[in-house]
Amino acid sequence: MKFSHSIQFNAVPDWSSHYIAYSNLKKLIYQLEKSIHQSPILAQNDAEASPLINTDDPDAVFRRALDQELEKICSFYQLKELEIYGEVGDLMKEEEEFGAEADGVDMDQLDGPGDKKGRPRRGSIFGKFGFGGRQRRTSTMSASTIEEEEGDSDDDADERTGLNMSGMSRDRRKTYDANAPQAEGDLRSSRELPPSRRRASQAYDDYSDQAFSTLVASGMTLKKRTISLYVSLCELKSFIQLNKTGFSKVCKKYDKTLNRNLKSVYIKEKVAPAYPFQPVTMQHIDENIQNVEKAYADVITKGDVPTARRELRLHLREHVVWERNTVWREMIGIERKAQAANMGLRRTLLGGDQDPKLQGDETGEVATKELDTPIGKYRCPQWLFSSTFFTLMGIIVLFVILLVVPIMKKPEQQNCLALLVFVSLLWATEVIPLFVTALLVPFLAVILRVAREDQKPHHRLDPKDATKYIFAAMWTPVIMLLLGGFTIAAALSKFHIAKMMATFVLSKAGTRPRTVLITNMFVAMILSMWISNVASPVLCFSIIQPLLRNLPSDSNFSKALILGIALAANIGGAASPIASPQNIIALQNMRPQPSWGKWFFVALPVCIISILLIWILLLITFQPGKGTTIVPIRPMKDKFTGVQYFISIVTVVTIVLWCVTHQLEHFFGDMGVVAIIPMVAFFGTGILTKEDFNNFLWTIIILAAGGLSLGKAVSSSGLLHTIAATVTEKVEGMSLYGVLVVFAALILVIATFISHTVAALIFLPLVHQVGAALKEPHPNLLVMSSALMCSAAMGLPTSGFPNMTAIMMEDSQTGQRYLQVKHFISRGIPASIFTFLVVISLGYGLLLVAGL
Known part of the structure; x- marks a missing residue:
């Protein structure tokens, strides 16, 4: 894949304008190349033909463009890093507060159905609160699924905006406090719950509704914010890597096109010392990612960091698929349209069917046409009315005629003549792909029994022997x-x-x-x-x-x-x-x-x-x-x-x-x-x-x-x-x-x-x-x-x-x-x-x- 496409596939959509303008820099390279090699005589005779770009020093022109891109990237990165790191700091503080609140709960009385030793199930936000009787969910559960389970979709309409969720835990607590009596009534009114559910409900009754709902709300908020911050940190890391690769590739393109040696000098003097591309910057991102993984482990997976890391990566993958699906679909659509245009041009050159309706829509569904008949209306595939279909039908009719009308004295030669004409016409007209026609040859040769023994008196081979005979000729x-x-x-x-x-x-x-x-x-x-x-x-x-x-x-x-x-x-x-x-x-x-x-x-x-x-x-x-x-x-x-x-x-x-x-x-x-x-x-x-x-x-x-x-x-x-x-x-x-x-x-x-x-x-x-x-x-x-x-x-x-x-x-x-x-x-x-x-x-x- 070309890097110009790769950077579009992998860029964060909201940050797309802050990445290196790779395609624009390539265009500038080609303009500089053309201006340098433009005929001096043409420029003297025609003022309008003179270069639009001053190419006395193309290195200076290209360096200015690179400097502008580098400044844009550095400015955006520093602001975004400050914002995300601030959110990480707030998350760490709230995680400590949450840990202190959870430690204050008498967990012995809240032990719900966990393992045989009474420990709550790992991997669940409700593990510490004895809600073990809930149905098991996979670790790849999407944030929207969590919202649906908790009935909090109105407050958390967009889980991905984790940067704007700091300081919201108190508000969420109020929301859960308001809903707590109803939840309590629902739990107490249930008489069909299994014993484990009743024990959980009894444990729930031992504590205040306010304290319980506050812990639930805080845990949910921390989980969602932790996932969002993990995704943001990974995107920040990818931002650095993509732009660093972009500078390297565009400088290499410049050197190759204009026969210069700018890459090594510019990367060493400008790119490497820039703050986003310093080793210590990447080290800080990795440290913050580890802190977020540790916070997620403390809140969700009972301190199991490897499990937390695995779940966060699954959430990251899910986020990428959801967030960038539109971008990928548009890019792939552009590629498909370009390929379709080339194929359309080829079909035109080949004299093929040029009706786009015959090709179906983008979903792959075949276009249909309504046909009126004496017994009603029916929808048929539109390719049945194309010139290609009628050509194919004509070839088949000719094939049948040659099989029936005696031209050769021997039946195997008569059948072989029909086979030869049939295959030759299919190859010449290309109404079906050439290799498909080639696959028909051994099939028809066996069915029509055209093969004979090599030795006299040349008896016709039966289908079993003919199969071995014909297929042996296909691999030589x-x-x-x-x-x-x-x-x-x-x-x-x-x-x-x-x-x-x-x-x-x-x-x-x-x-x-x-x-x-x-x-x-x-x-x-x-x-x-x-x-x-x-x-x-x-x-x-x-x-x-x-x-x-x-x-x-x-x-x-x-x-x-x-x-x-x-x-x-x-x-x-x-x-x-x-x-x-x-x-x-x-x-x-x-x-x-x-x-x-x-x-x-x-x-x-x-x-x-x-x-x-x-x-x-x-x-x-x-x-x-x-x-x-x-x-x-x-x-x-x-x-x-x-x-x-x-x-x-x-x-x-x-x-x-x-x-x-x-x-x-x-x-x-x-x-x-x-x-x-x-x-x-x-x-x-x-x-x-x-x-x-x-x-x-x-x-x-x-x-x-x-x-x-x-x-x-x-x-x-x-x-x-x-x-x-x-x-x-x-x-x-x-x-x-x-x-x-x-x-x-x-x-x-x-x-x-x-x-x-x-x-x-x-x-x-x-x-x-x-x-x-x-x-x-x-x-x-x-x-x-x-x-x-x-x-x-x-x-x-x-x-x-x-x-x-x-x-x-x-x-x-x-x-x-x-x-x-x-x-x-x-x-x-x-x-x-x-x-x-x-x-x-x-x-x-x-x-x-x-x-x-």
Whole structure:
């Protein structure tokens, strides 16, 4: 959680204006940064463009702002401390008076039902007064519950205002004195009480009503005031800790953003000597907390301090939940609205249902619509009337038709054709989540009995054998390879190794726009190779934030930079076998699987040439160098720790083993076995935790597993062989190169509109079969070129995760998106065509040289 959010979550609502203004100080930092790097030429030509803040000495400007915050905090703390400590002193005096009054009572005659030795029950305010027959209450009983039991809700309408309750015990005694005769009458008139109650009532009759009610009132008041003061002291302690952390973090932010060294000096000279942040101040708070715990123990728990401390902490937790529930709810509501806005934007880009009524309200209830029928009115879920629902119904109807209408000669192939079309349409339209569709594959494959024996005469498998057959295809060494890639990506990201490497490279790029652009694009490509093309653009966009903040809102360089990173991340998805799911699917369909060395030999030149062509395209169309002043990106100053060295060594060793797995097949067997090494090394040592494991993209893993099971079902049924034979007849007479061009163009078009992974799931098994049936069989060549084309489809905002992330980037000042759909169409489509030409020319030649 960001500290700006954390301080709002944990601040005392009534004191919110007295905490450090962390968000305002961050804004000041960004204003100073922008003013410092503002173009002097622009300021000379346009007086209105001159900095609004005098930045001759930014340290002085920022110090003044910090001094004002420090003075505000110190002044408020001293007043609040004086007030609360005064209340604690009054509480101690009243506790002594209460103890003296209670000691004056003849407790031997008031012994009510306690333990077998006649001692009153601990933990009850009535323990000393023989009211032991009351029903037991838990120690977490809220103050409002106590009020309700005692019938004093009118006098104690707000138990939390403990600071204003000093000196009220005498008034409360009068209130209890007035009510005492009625209480006495009620007790004496009862004839249905058990013997213990009658003994308590008899003991009660032995003493004056005035003395008893006075003790009860004093005990109740002391308990409530003790709880309130304990909460106030804890809030005072939290006030110090939050503000101290705030000064440290905002100074660190200033040093990092403006490349200064203010933090250590200011903390030492200003913050540490300030009264609230002195060690003796925290020591005084702890002493007062202990005094309050002791007072609560004397009054409530018969001197048991650990029990008193436990009960007070429970009351503190209850107070926090009650007092700040509104603040938390508002903050969480803001976060949810922001997420909903992003999801709404994504749905709009995907052409999904944009009707907010279909999403239900904030309580999670599904929106309904009233439907008139001849037999009455009924309310139905509104999603039943959406275009998504009708699309789903149409796909199901087509599925049923394909099951009934005979197209194929064999029933298992007929059923498999219906399954293939059904799943492909669900994936293409995304009417239900992709991974849910993937889970349907093994279910339908077993129910429809599409699997056959591998050996002739290829009898259809019964459901029991088909289940084992299909599920065996869902967990293969390729899935382990994918998990190993996720593990390495998580470690490199969690410990900022990828960010440190990226900022180091970008810091060498200088300030020339064209150089900065190409450097960022190659960094995005390299990161996509190792931490996936889903995470790499997010990381790259966070790194360039200082650069974007100092550019005008309508800067062409901002657009070129964001779009360049997105397109390069797409291209980088083809650079290594673990860069994207489509590469994993390609490896599954290649026999034998190529080594990492061969993959790099083909993919890296194709990716590098494609990125250079896209860079030239962006320079020509955006002309980002005009009037652009670039703030150089500074490398992270943190030194490599032992953990980071360990992660780097394990990563390098794993990648080297992946590259030479074919030479070590007699030892490791498959790359999936090597993938276990980083998983054991990182999770076994605690570098990654089970939360990191749970945060893996399991939807992608399920999607890949579903695709593997679909490929197994289509191949086993014989449908894939039949389709491949038909396609081969259509391309008969065409050379291998002609087939490559046809399939590359087809996949490019399809993958532009649907997910790259889905396109790979649908087409790569077919491409492999067609390649194997050619006169010159080159199935691996066609599969790998098709996988490269899946990553090259980037003509729309929905063509891959990097594009969707890029179009959601907004200017922090204006709130406007940097990119529009037109930017992707006008640059993304030509970029896809350039990559297509590279694949069918340079890529084809490299594939032949590599012997694929």
